């Protein structure tokens with residue numbers, strides 16, 4: 001997360017309502033020089049579903065989280081001759097952003113860029129499968145990192161989880177609510193990308209059901225498997241608790257402002273931030289250090305929590 005509370009930002013160029021809706025159409029030109037590979041996996045909903053009937057019975061989930069997190073942190077190349085080592089400078093973020101666009105495209109999704117001036121969020125919009133006209137669910141995580149190191153925990157973990165969530169949710173047979181999955185730029189310099197996205201939603205009067213922001217799901221030093229909800233809307237706290245309880249995952253709830261969820265809380269959206277026990281004293285000790293590496297992420301904990309998050313999101317996206 002960000003080291004400090006966001007300051008109020010000047011309005012950046014934002015989406016209009018028409019543009020926001022048009023983004024569903026995934027105009028390839030909007031991606032600029034995307035240079036993406038041909039989708040290897042387009043129309044793979046059926047195979048994905050066969051190997052991933054539920055979040056708990058999803059064969060590809062654990063290796064996929066490892067692959068995406070590993071790529072974001074330089075364990076393997078992002079493309080031939082391209083390795084992501086940092087995600088702080090404009091150039092570093094451009095390389096990471098391109099990888100995310102390429103990876104989502106390879107999975108048959110249609111990412112677009114939300115360009116707000118000083119940066120660009122990566123967005124995947126999934127329409128309702130039932131034609132229901134319901135408010136959208138926003139799922140986000142920041143993909144930028146501090147300059148100190150590879151920023152694996154903060155926030156390669158949240159980024160990998162949102163990429164996996166896009167793949168998972170796109171393959172569900174039914175989805176009543178439309179969903180925006182957003183990889184926010186420039187969180188570490190003041191919640192810039194998330195603020196731009198929240199303002200775009202508000203200014204376009206987009207109906208939003210709920211906002212779920214993931215930041216640092218990487219560490220469980222005391223071995224209790226717990227998560228922490230940041231400034232949760234009461235109905236979302238209840239939803240997460242209802243799914244976490246049967247899984248034996250303890251849930252804490254705290255007021256905390258220094259991450260992307262706050263950009264949405266400040267604008268009145270029904271919001272929750274999800275993290276490891278950062279405030280409660282079981283935070284990754286490598287936070288914002290050069291040692292925030294892939295090797296220092298607890299992949300088993302990250303995967304267990306991701307299965308919970310996907311179950312929560314799938315529940316929220318269907319209305320029976």
Ligand SMILES: [Zn+2]
Nearest residue numbers: 001154155215
């Ligand atoms: Zn973060």
